[in-house]
Amino acid sequence: ETGVTQSPTHLIKTRGQQVTLRCSSQSGHNTVSWYQQALGQGPQFIFQYYREEENGRGNFPPRFSGLQFPNYSSELNVNALELDDSALYLCASSLGLAGTSYEQYFGPGTRLTVT
Amino acid sequence: AQSVTQLGSHVSVSEGALVLLRCNYSSSVPPYLFWYVQYPNQGLQLLLKYTTGATLVKGINGFEAEFKKSETSFHLTKPSAHMSDAAEYFCAVRRGGGSNYKLTFGKGTLLTVNP
Numbered sequence: 001e002t003g004v005t006q007s008p009t010h011l012i013k014t015r016g017q018q019v020t021l022r023c024s025s026q027s028g029h030n031t032v033s034w035y036q037q038a039l040g041q042g043p044q045f046i047f048q049y050y051r052e053e054e055n056g057r058g059n060f061p062p063r064f065s066g067l068q069f070p071n072y073s074s075e076l077n078v079n080a081l082e083l084d085d086s087a088l089y090l091c092a093s094s095l096g097l098a099g100t101s102y103e104q105y106f107g108p109g110t111r112l113t114v115t
Numbered sequence: 116a117q118s119v120t121q122l123g124s125h126v127s128v129s130e131g132a133l134v135l136l137r138c139n140y141s142s143s144v145p146p147y148l149f150w151y152v153q154y155p156n157q158g159l160q161l162l163l164k165y166t167t168g169a170t171l172v173k174g175i176n177g178f179e180a181e182f183k184k185s186e187t188s189f190h191l192t193k194p195s196a197h198m199s200d201a202a203e204y205f206c207a208v209r210r211g212g213g214s215n216y217k218l219t220f221g222k223g224t225l226l227t228v229n230p
Contacts, residue, residue, distance in 0.1 A: 004158070031216075033216070033218075035218075040222075040223075042205050042207075042220030042221050042223050043159070043218070043220050044220075048216050055216060056216050056217060058217060090158055090159065092159075092218075103149075103161050103164060104161075104218060105161070106151075106158035106160070107158050108156075108157055108158045109157075109158050
């Protein structure tokens, strides 16, 4: 069984640029959630995708967008990068609809630095 | 809305001593509660969860937690600390049932284990 993988591991971007982060969900999982973890903080929910459709969104501006593909892998896109976007971005996959008790399995994260 | 408060951003114990990490939650509906561990430069690993049923839950690596509704608490304990337990620990809450899907995390507690 393959776990959740994310790419790239590290990324350095300049303010105003755009970035795409990628996530492959655990085998058999159809739901992907994205979280932002700033230094010294707990993860903050960005959004979730279930079967290629957005299934909920946290308090993040529209320049944070996402996609889920038929194989349930996912992308997180951030436009017009700001210095405060520097963080560890975590992807988590799970099986089933919202409202179940299924655990979310996290990937190792992508460390984004905006200069 | 749900929220989580972790008391103590840093806890230091001696090897072999009791580990107690505190978590209090706020939820307007019965919650699902989780403890995750994060080792340096890694993603989050689920230690244990409470959904329904028995209020004392056992997890991996000898950790356990007790759901106390009257105290709105879900403290994490381990009878005897090991050096390998040194990591950051996050308590998280999710609305039980319904369609609320996101995990809300506390700010984390860094556990240091001294030889």
